[in-house]
Amino acid sequence: MPNVSNNTSQYLFNYTNVLLFLLAGIAFVFASIAFSRIMAWLLGHRKPDPIKQSTYECGELPVGTSFIRFNIRFYIVALIFIIFDVEVVALFPWAIIFKKSLALKGDAILMFAEMFVFVLILIVGLIYVWRKGDLQWVKTLGDKNVKDKE
Amino acid sequence: MTDTIFMVFAVMSIASAIAVVTWRNPVHCVLALIASFAGVAGLFYLLSAPFIAVMQIIIYAGAIIVLFLFVIMLLNLKKNEMGGDAPVQDRLFTVFLCVITVIILSIPVVATFTGTFYDQYKKTFPKPDANLGITETIGQEIFSAHALAFELISILIIAALIGAIYLAKKRQRG
């Protein structure tokens, strides 16, 4: 195998550290859930009955199935989110080196221009979804007669 | 130590990738996919490319998987709607295809790390620069050598945005 870079060894202690932190978390969560189950089994009472086991709807009998058709807006929000998430992520490397580039005036202006064009194009995208009304939660879908309250 | 961690991440990503295609419950599959991405991110981190590792999680596990989840929940297939098992010959054929794919894909990998090519590789390429994967280097590369590509990304993103929204709402409009 090619050498998987030597500088991981300097991470190693810290690395075990963060893994340990994660393991402590996982161990704690499942140990306490298991402990509470055992305790409830030993000391608590367990009286399952069909009503208790059914879906809780404020004590009323459940109406319909649990799987409802929900608003498609949730889906569209997730779509728009991915686009802007990629944008945010692409800006991270830029943000890191921007401060260093300030030392050279010409460099910095070029850097700024690159970011500005990038952001500008995405602002156009934002304006597009905004104008199309996709950022509006309560929106008329096809029905033009219902005016937005906003 | 690094090898052990590598093995853990590698097994994790492969095992959960297998789970993604074999488990029947779509939401469980999505969860396995997150685990798979996490394993791949760990591998990237081991290769001292932490930025790519973080990217892997933020974009794939954090954003795209949420979309998958929403789609699965929107469709909300019941057990009986998901269809039964495929006929035996179909399943055998699937296994056959998988084996063939694995063999074909492993030929270049094996060839790379054995034989003369690997010797050549070791001679010509020095140890990878430790700073190669860190975010500063990536930033410097993107904004000097690949500035135009970077700007084009934004156009690609905006095209994806407009296209996705148009398709998502096509049905409702009509």
Next chain:
Amino acid sequence: MQINWQLVIDIAKAVIVFFGILTCIPILVYAERKICAYIQDRRGPNRVGPLGLLQPVADAIKSFFKEDYTPSHVDKVLFTLAPAMAFIAPALVFAVIPFGHLMEIKGYKILPQVFDMNIGILFVLMIASLGGYGLILGGWSSNNKYSLLGGLRASAQMLSYEIAMGLAVISIIMTAGSTRMADIVGVQTQGLWGTCIPAWNIITQPIAFIVFLCTAFAETNRLPFDLAEGDSELIGGYHTEYSSMKFAMFFMGEYLAVLTMSALIVTLFLGGWYFPGITEVGNTSLLNGILSIFVFGTKVGMLVFFFIWTRWTLPRFRYDQLMKLGWKILLPLALFNIILTAILGLR
């Protein structure tokens, strides 16, 4: 065999920090109940122990011994996994937060931070992007329409505010020129305009601070952003079907999120462990280290108080208002702030 004490210290640190933040949760719960009581002109818990101080203990015992029933209609694996995820995600964020100055005792370095990661702040955003899964999977696995709606709302809300949060963080990275938490704190320890006023990011980046504060509230699902629970319309939201310790995990996860978000805001905007005149930069004595942890703790405590105060003061948003705030106000504001920061930097 020679014992590597540095390694022992590092491992002990991880465990101590984990149980340290775990101990903070009951304190937070007690503080919340007491403060909310006084805001509403009540006394709050005052029966268990002096001043009701043992109330969290009683709560813990109760959640351990409650009947842990799993409704028959749930997806059992995810039903258990979801609260675990909701608890672990905010805990992991704390791993990269520097909560004190480096101490050096007999040649051993003790850095009050579990993991001095090169990409610290990106790690935080990474965990934040996974934070919503606990809630949405909890909602889905409960097989209850109200839970599902709660989970969906939680995840759409977290998505919407993550963008603005990321953009606010970008302007912080721009001022620090690094993604390491220690560097971000380091920049804030310098004096501003040659005076003793520290260059805390709350002063140099006020817009980013406001944006980040709003998104922090949204990401922790606290009022005024608690639409995922929305007791008046969704029963209890994603945790409607939960009982006993599994419910307690969601509950503790929420307080843990408040704690880590406060710690994060302190690190990014309020100078971290630094306070002019109390802690010194570069002084690795034990006293300075302890003082710096104390300063950090005080700042976090004040922010936690602010979180609680807000919760019991503001009413809940409507969902369309929530989306409007996230996408139409905070997102453009954060973008504007980045461009403004760049222009001011160029000047």
